[in-house]
Amino acid sequence: MSKYDVIVVGSGPGGYVAAIRASQLGLKTAVVEKESLGGVCLNWGCIPTKALLKSAQVFNYLNHAEDYGLKVEKADKDFSAVVKRSREVANGMSGGVKFLMKKNKIDVLEGHGTVKKGKKVSVKDDKGNAKDYEADHIIIATGAHARELPNLPIDGKKVIEYRKAMTLDKQPKSMIVVGSGAIGVEFASFYSDMGTDVTVVEFQPNIVPVEDEEVSKQFERIYKKKGIKIMTNSSVESVDTKGKKVKAKVKTKKGEETLEADVVLSAVGIKTHIENIGLEDVGIKTDKDKIVVNDYYQTNVPGYYAIGDVTHGPALAHVASAEGILCVEKIAGQKVEPIDYGNIPGCTYSNPEIASVGMTEKQAKDAGYDIKVGKFPFSASGKASAAGTKDGFVKVIFDAKYGEWLGCHMLGAGVTDMIAEAVVARKLETTGHEVLKAIHPHPTMSEAVMESVADAYDEVIHL
Missing domain, CATH: 3.50.50.60 (FAD/NAD(P)-binding domain)
Structure with a gap:
């Protein structure tokens, strides 16, 4: 042996x-x-x-x-x-x-x-x-x-999971995505940008529900603007795959609704x-x-x-x-x-991207912190304007008493490459003033981190 x-x-x-x-x-x-x-x-x-x-x-x-x-x-x-x-x-x-x-x-x-x-x-x-x-x-x-739900059995043809979603022989004209976590919204982003008519069904009140509420709400607005239909507070109760298309019975606050699509993607976790x-x-x-x-x-x-x-x-x-x-x-x-x-970054590679680390604003308040919150929109960023990627923002949350960086939340182009600054800073127990006085290069998307911290401390220049 x-x-x-x-x-x-x-x-x-x-x-x-x-x-x-x-x-x-x-x-x-x-x-x-x-x-x-x-x-x-x-x-x-x-x-x-x-x-x-x-x-x-x-x-x-x-x-x-x-x-x-x-x-x-x-x-x-x-x-x-x-x-x-x-x-x-x-x-x-x-x-x-x-x-x-x-x-x-x-x-x-x-x-x-x-x-x-x-x-x-x-x-x-x-x-x-x-x-x-x-x-x-x-x-x-x-x-x-x-994960496979009892009411959403995966057959690999009309009801699929992520493996099949990335190897389909033919692009579907319409798709229902069940679940709006990272997997769900990434595939919704891909297929929508490729021309598929996409509907996202989410059980929670907000899509990407683990994110800060402001991120979730603006992300939903951006997706709707892209033409993606969003159904929150909704659940797929059953699917009928007998016909040419798949029919999904969706329970909403207003009652039941039946959706039709070429394919249903189950993205309800692992x-x-x-x-x-x-x-x-x-x-x-x-x-x-x-x-x-x-x-x-x-x-x-x-x-x-x-x-x-x-x-x-x-x-x-x-x-x-x-x-x-x-x-x-x-x-x-x-x-x-x-x-x-508590210092693990989360990244979603949709269009636009989402990146976050630490507490959301609600979590910080619920934990009893007296907080300072700063936000800087990419619409005010010179680099974002030049690149044509003005959607989104950087949001920072600090403990008002000691300046501890409690959380950082980003929505926008390339933010998954920017979140590491917050992760390292939090690991080193960096304060808000230290971030503010660290000179960031111009013009860059990363300037929005410094600007959002400046906003938290009432020192913001470009807003």
């Missing part, structure tokens, strides 16, 4: 990163993967969706070329070529992970991994042959897949991959579809760990990576500090 220091089950952004860090620390490491290296993120999530969104952005620019003093005759698209490019990007990234495994001398064990008692992992290949491997430390990083991986046999505790771990990702059974979507934390690639690194460094005996889950 092959013996390792560390075996990681799953090669997503948590698993492969954990494996690389383990190897860097001198631990003999293997990673188990039943599909493609890189997991959902690289192959079916973060990366290929961004490739689709980039194609939609370019197409959108072509359709609005006259706004920039340019003329483009009959801009058109090849939907299958857009999908093909997205898959090529994903395949390239997965190939990159394969190279990293080889570079770091990590063994890739291909097949379905099942944890067993005695610190063992059984790997069954696609022919049904199983082989056991042993390790001092076993890290479970099996990720998640699309379900973890914790079934049929041996947790019960080993005796590893779970709670509400998640594996129970401590601050260092140790389960209740010594020698077994869990990171990423399968644990209680934000289901985000960068969180899984951070958890994997911390978990392995703890195993290697390094001095580590638990992750501050």
